[in-house]
Amino acid sequence: MLFPSSAVQSLRRVFQTAFTVCDIAEPLASFDATTSTEVARNGMVSNRFRVAGVRSAGRVQAFIEISDLGAGTCGDYQQEFDQSMIIPDSMPLVDLVQRLCDQQQLFVSVLGQVGGVVTRSDLQKPPVRMWLFGLLTLIEMRTTRLIYHGCPGDTWQAFLSDARVQKSRDLMAERTRRNQEVTLLDCLQLSDKLQIVSRNEELRRQTRFRSRRQMDESVKMLEKLRNNLAHSQDIIADDWETIVALSINFENVLLGSQATQEIERPQDVKSWQETEGVQETEGVQEKPE
Numbered sequence: 001m002l003f004p005s006s007a008v009q010s011l012r013r014v015f016q017t018a019f020t021v022c023d024i025a026e027p028l029a030s031f032d033a034t035t036s037t038e039v040a041r042n043g044m045v046s047n048r049f050r051v052a053g054v055r056s057a058g059r060v061q062a063f064i065e066i067s068d069l070g071a072g073t074c075g076d077y078q079q080e081f082d083q084s085m086i087i088p089d090s091m092p093l094v095d096l097v098q099r100l101c102d103q104q105q106l107f108v109s110v111l112g113q114v115g116g117v118v119t120r121s122d123l124q125k126p127p128v129r130m131w132l133f134g135l136l137t138l139i140e141m142r143t144t145r146l147i148y149h150g151c152p153g154d155t156w157q158a159f160l161s162d163a164r165v166q167k168s169r170d171l172m173a174e175r176t177r178r179n180q181e182v183t184l185l186d187c188l189q190l191s192d193k194l195q196i197v198s199r200n201e202e203l204r205r206q207t208r209f210r211s212r213r214q215m216d217e218s219v220k221m222l223e224k225l226r227n228n229l230a231h232s233q234d235i236i237a238d239d240w241e242t243i244v245a246l247s248i249n250f251e252n253v254l255l256g257s258q259a260t261q262e263i264e265r266p267q268d269v270k271s272w273q274e275t276e277g278v279q280e281t282e283g284v285q286e287k288p289e
Helices: 005-017 037-047 093-099 120-124 126-150 152-159 162-177 190-199 212-230 236-248 250-255 258-263 266-276
Strands: 030-032 051-056 059-065 086-088 105-110 113-119 279-281 284-286
Touching (some): 005 126, 093 126, 093 236, 126 152, 126 236, 190 212, 212 236, 236 250
Antiparallel strands (some): 279 284
C-alpha cells in the first residue's frame, strides 16, 4: 500500500508534537534541607531513587545524589541546578534523546520549577516505543514509495533472493485469501525493502547513504531495533546508537531526501491514484468495487 503525502504530513505533526518529556518523566521526590541524610537515604533506597530534590522555603532549589550522602543533613550534600540540567516538560522526545547523549539524567521543569526527572531508562516506556515504531513505519512507507516509482512492474525482484520473493508471494496469497487488497511489494518485510534500495544503485543515490556497505549496516541496526520493539526487549542497552542516529537524522526521516520529496508531490499521488483506480470523494480515498 502506498500512502499519499497527506498521510505523511499527518505523521510529521504527530512525531513533532504528540510525544514529549511529560509522557515519560517521573515526579522528583524531595526533602527539606534540614532533613537528616539517614531519613533521606532510607526513603531513596526503599523507592530506588538515585536522586532527589532539596527544598528551601518550600521550593525545590537543589538536589542530592544517594551515592554522595554521608552523615548530616540533606543541605550539607546538596548540589545546585545548572541550567543545562533542566528541560521543559514540553520538550519533544527527539530533542530529549539528543540531550541524554551527554547526561544520564535531566531535571524537568513543570510550571516554572523543577518537579520531575527523566533518565535513559525512561526511554524504555511505551510512549517512546510507540514513537520509535512510528518512525520505522514512516521509513518503510517512504522506502515502499521509492521502490514503487523506481522499480516499475515488480522489477525489484531482481534484487532479492528467490526464497525472499517466494515468501512474499506466500504472504500475498494468505492476505488475498482474507480479502485484503495488497500488492506483492506490500508483502515484503522492511529488511527486504531496504535491501532492494541498498542493492539498486540508482535508488540508493536518492538516499543519504553513499555506499552499499554503509546502508547494509544501517539496515541491520534498524531491523534489530524493530525486533526488540516488537518483542518488548531492552532497547537502551542494545539499540542506543540506533535511537540516537534516528534522532539526529529526524528531519531526514520526516522530510526525506530531495528525491523522495519530489516523489511525494501531489501530482505523483494523483498519478498513483489513477494507476491504482483510487477515487477521491469528499476527502476520503476509496477504491471502487
